[in-house]
Amino acid sequence: MMEPDFWHQRWQENRIGFHQDKATPLMLKHWPSLGVSPGSRVFVPLAGKSRDMLWLASQGYRVLGVELSQLAVEQFFTENDLPYTLTQSPYGRHYRSGDIELVCGDAFELPAALLGECDAVYDRAALIALPPQMRRRYADELYARLPGRCQGMLITLEYPQAEKEGPPFAVHEDEVRLLFGDRWGVQLLERRDILAQDPAFVQAGVTALNTVVYQLDRQR
Numbered sequence: 001m002m003e004p005d006f007w008h009q010r011w012q013e014n015r016i017g018f019h020q021d022k023a024t025p026l027m028l029k030h031w032p033s034l035g036v037s038p039g040s041r042v043f044v045p046l047a048g049k050s051r052d053m054l055w056l057a058s059q060g061y062r063v064l065g066v067e068l069s070q071l072a073v074e075q076f077f078t079e080n081d082l083p084y085t086l087t088q089s090p091y092g093r094h095y096r097s098g099d100i101e102l103v104c105g106d107a108f109e110l111p112a113a114l115l116g117e118c119d120a121v122y123d124r125a126a127l128i129a130l131p132p133q134m135r136r137r138y139a140d141e142l143y144a145r146l147p148g149r150c151q152g153m154l155i156t157l158e159y160p161q162a163e164k165e166g167p168p169f170a171v172h173e174d175e176v177r178l179l180f181g182d183r184w185g186v187q188l189l190e191r192r193d194i195l196a197q198d199p200a201f202v203q204a205g206v207t208a209l210n211t212v213v214y215q216l217d218r219q220r
């Protein structure tokens, strides 16, 4: 089970192979085509210490991230030399620096009032970090609290799940459409074969690995 302790331990042991030193190339390529207006608030669930948040802020967006691990949140600000202010709310500690706000807390506990203020959502290594039954909750409880006309980008991985254990989990296109299709328009933007760039998957004997980028558009 992907309980909080699993992730706290990963951060304590610095087993964070998902973290990238640079912004995600597929985000840089596709985000502009979503047409999200500068000044919009972009929700980043299960944010880690992703540098994608820095890029989004540099493009004029206001970022609202949520992350369980206090280690991750504090590393984000210290590693990027960002001084922050700290406030407490019923659902977590809020770290703020310029246009970036990171809530150290459980994404599933965020109130509808806060999520309802988000104009867009960016999901990289978040949905695919969750086991199947939690992915259902994630779509039905968390994404469902985002407002009408919300736009989003979702980046997934596809590989034969039987060949390797998650996380990251394989989330295939049919599941993405099942999870989000009721409330969101789902458009596949790119599917890219990345097996050759992932030695850990090759070593584990995985025979195919794709990353897929989707555009999500919340229907009213």
Ligand SMILES: C[S@@+](CC[C@H](N)C(=O)[O-])C[C@H]1O[C@@H](n2cnc3c(N)ncnc32)[C@H](O)[C@@H]1O
Pocket (backbone or CB within 6 Å): 007, 008, 018, 019, 020, 045, 046, 047, 048, 049, 050, 066, 067, 068, 069, 072, 105, 106, 107, 108, 124, 125, 126, 129
């Ligand atoms: C695979 S990492 C990806 C982080 C980030 N999206 C990135 O691209 O680097 C998943 C993160 O989600 C966090 N997490 C897991 N469950 C969570 C929850 N219920 N609420 C908030 N954060 C959570 C973990 O601590 C971990 O940092």
